[in-house]
Amino acid sequence: MVVVGAGFAGGSLLRNLPAPLRRPSETLLVDRADEHAFIPLIHEVAVGRVHPDTVRLPVASAADDHAFLRTEALGVDLGEKVLRTSSGDVSYEYLVLAPGSVAVPPPRASATASRPSGASTTR
Numbered sequence: 001m002v003v004v005g006a007g008f009a010g011g012s013l014l015r016n017l018p019a020p021l022r023r024p025s026e027t028l029l030v031d032r033a034d035e036h037a038f039i040p041l042i043h044e045v046a047v048g049r050v051h052p053d054t055v056r057l058p059v060a061s062a063a064d065d066h067a068f069l070r071t072e073a074l075g076v077d078l079g080e081k082v083l084r085t086s087s088g089d090v091s092y093e094y095l096v097l098a099p100g101s102v103a104v105p106p107p108r109a110s111a112t113a114s115r116p117s118g119a120s121t122t123r
């Protein structure tokens with residue numbers, strides 16, 4: 001099994017794999033970073049209540065006893081069952097994609113059009 005993303009989803013999945021799928025020697029965790037930020041506490045860092053090191057977790061802790069490859073996932077060949085990465089191709093039997101999401105702010109024009117009278121938009 002290959003798991004892309006060592007965030008909350010990927011890490012949780014690895015820690016909770018059912019016994020028949022729990023094969024650490026055949027499981028590979030892929031992430032482009034070697035650290036994971038504990039985002040829910042980031043506001044405490046911003047106001048100086050928590051040291052930045054407190055919210056930085058090594059990806060190895062999510063990997064547990066599974067192998068970890070630090071690389072960027074670029075695409076998937078579903079027919080060949082191959083994950084394309086910046087370090088080369090990785091074959092898989094099962095593939096889990098857990099790369100998180102990217103916030104996309106609403107377009108400025110529509111935000112302006114739909115805002116209630118008296119409200120302002122901050123970017």
Ligand SMILES: Cc1cc2nc3c(=O)[nH]c(=O)nc-3n(C[C@H](O)[C@H](O)[C@H](O)COP(=O)(O)OP(=O)(O)OC[C@H]3O[C@@H](n4cnc5c(N)ncnc54)[C@H](O)[C@@H]3O)c2cc1C
Pocket residue numbers: 004005006007008009010030031032033036039040041042071072073074098099100101
């Ligand atoms: C400011 C803030 C506060 C939040 N507070 C809370 C809270 O209090 N409670 C709560 O439940 N949720 C909170 N959330 C939401 C929570 O952080 C997300 O729901 C959660 O991080 C999503 O987990 P995930 O595993 O899907 O993605 P992520 O945690 O983002 O992990 C994705 C992983 O995939 C990796 N990755 C991405 N693309 C690639 C690629 N192409 N190749 C290789 N690796 C890749 C990334 O490096 C990352 O490690 C908050 C979010 C923010 C921004």
